[in-house]
Amino acid sequence: MTAVDPATLHPCFLGPYGENDALLESLTVEFLRDHVYWRRNLHPEDMPVIPTGANRSPAFLDFEARMRRELHQLSAALKRSVPFHSPRYIGHMVSDLLLPGLAAQMLALPYNPNNVSADAAPVTIGMELKAGLQLAAMVGYPADPADPACAFGHLTSGGTLANAQGLRLALAMKGFPVALVRAGAPLPNLPEGVHEAYGLPPARQRELVVAWQALLAEMPAADRRHWSAAVERERIESRGIAAFHARDDLQVPVVLAPSTAHYSWSKGVKMLGLGRDQLILVPGRSMRLDIDALADALTGLRQRQVPVLMAVGVLGSTEFGTIDPLDRLADLRDASASQGQGFAIHADAAWGGYLATLLRNTDGSDRSWAMVRSEFQAFPSREVHAAVLALARMDSITIDPHKLGYLPYGSGAFLCRDQRMMSLLAESADYVFDGAAEGDYFKRHRNLGRYIPEGSKPGANAAAVYVTHRVLPLDSQHFGRLQAASMQAAEAFLDEARAFIDRIAPHARACVPFLPDSNLVCLAINPRGNTSLLRMNRFMRGLHASLSADPTRTLQQGEYFGSITTLRRDAMGEEDTRRVMQAIDLPLEAMVEGDESLDRLVVLRHTLMNPFLLDEGNGSSYLAGYFGFLERLVLRAIAEPDAADA
Secondary structure, three states: OOOOOHHHOOOOEOOOOOOOHHHHHHHHHHHHHHHHHHHHOOOOOOOOOOOOOHHHOHHHHHHHHHHHHHHHHHHHHHOOOOOOOOOOEOOOOOOOOEHHHHHHHHHHHHHOOEOOOOOOOOOHHHHHHHHHHHHHHHHOOOOOOOOOOOOEEEEEOOHHHHHHHHHHHHHHHHHHHHHHHHHOOOOOOOOOOHHHHHOOOHHHHHHHHHHHHHHHHHOOHHHHHHHHHHHHHHOHHHHOHHHHHHHHHOOOOEEEEEOOOOOHHHHHHHHOOOOHHHEEEEOEEOOEEOHHHHHHHHHHHHHOOOOEEEEEEEEOOOOOOOEOOHHHHHHHHHHHHOOOOOOEEEEEEOOOHHHHHHHEOOOOOEOOHHHHHOOOOOOOOHHHHHHHHHHHHOOEEEEOOOOOOOOOOOOEEEEEOOHHHHHHHOOOOOOOOOOOOOOOHHHHOOOHHHOOOOOOOEHHHHHHHHHHHHHOOOOOOOHHHHHHHHHHHHHHHHHHHHHHHHHOOOOEEEEOOOOOOOOEEEEEEEEOOOOOHHHHHHHHHHHHHHOOOOOOOOHHHOOOEOEEEEEEHHHHOHHHHHHHHHHOOOOHHHOOOOOOOOOEEEEEEEEOOOOOOOOHHHOOOHHHHHHHHHHHHHHHHHHOHHHHHO
């Protein structure tokens, strides 16, 4: 295993101790002054509107006093925030912010660009489009803007909206061939009927969209207007879901997702009007998508002639960091297409997307499994390596730069493998957009608001993402160093966890329920002799209370900070439920389905993304410190059961 050189990480963050404060302060002052210079030189012949002596007036001084008072109160209140920056924090999917992103966002904020149109954000719109191409290259999508089939990406508020955008695009693509058939479009090689059109695979859908765009471009203007309007009237976006499916006995399509899928998928099918009943959760194995179970579900749907909109694969589940076999998912999509059952596949890589940097050489080529494995104890498995490389075969992808991208919140991302498909989502707003769609890649997409769900969005986020990726390119030698440090910390955490389990064995039974594929590790602990799931869950919640950032106490009273999640029987499956319950000496019958207090295990969840968890320079390990602290908590809770149950 090759350890990451700490020196390469030192300039990346403000630092747990604020070590790089002078650098951030210098950048802030430098670019604030530069911003003021820009304002003063817009039209230097203009006289200052605010008099130089205004700051001495009673009104000004009163305003300043009130502002300072409120800001001081805000500053004091924020001291009770969760210390995400600290290596003592190993809870949720957040850590310290990369300095380039933090500085770029702060720099861009006073300019207040609104990234929906070139008129409102002439600079940061281009940065967002380039950030999309940066992420596309990272996952293996075509990323040359001169290529007509180049990928397209844009930022979102987070993974939830990116997942919804994936559903939105998949539905538009699935319905478009039907609209062509119903409108009688003069296009060669159209499907013979509506049902055949609705079952086309994404590759064939893309062919029809491109062919239709080319045909319209060749038509006389009058014919182009006629046929554009005719097809538009038949689209699902015009008819609505109910009216579109009422004709020709079309059924509303279903979405297939693993049992580990984020709740955003339930939100998405509701927002789109498909309905929660159209979301089918597929059983898993060891918290990973069971491809055989998915194949069986597809066979049943095909026999009942129920159309499928999308199958979802997860690259880094929220609770367990597990990774679905995306390569086998892509194989299944292709095999189903040959049987007339077409559907899109979407990778929800909100958590694990940036792990792709570990598999990318500086020239953009793929790194072999052996090459990557040499840097770690066990990561990645051959299956995980194949899954990450299979991102290039997905129809669309979600990635969250504000997770393993170490960037400020409000920076999610949606990727579409073929930019031409985004025309299906285009919206007109005459007061904002000029309707021009011609020109090169950047001119075509400069009115970004035509394609995205939002009506306003901050350009500062785009600046943060783009600049960060320029400072730390998305390959194994640059951004990948952060991912490597995180994964090495996760492996060290597992070693410490095994030693901890052995140490507390006389007092409690503990286990890692599922070995992670990435850098999330869960831990279940049950006092010796306890057979009550209710008591164990209370015990675990008591431990979590000592690991929480409680706003009623000072942060210094908390030694370490973590989070919890739950393991449900229906999500784990019978085999894994039996295994985990046995590992912690709980009888299987203690878990009762249908009873929210007894149908799940409460477990500690640890996110090992802080790059300074192994502080080798000071000869210390925050991971060892954590397990020492946790051991004390466990022993105290066992010795004082009433306090733990309270």
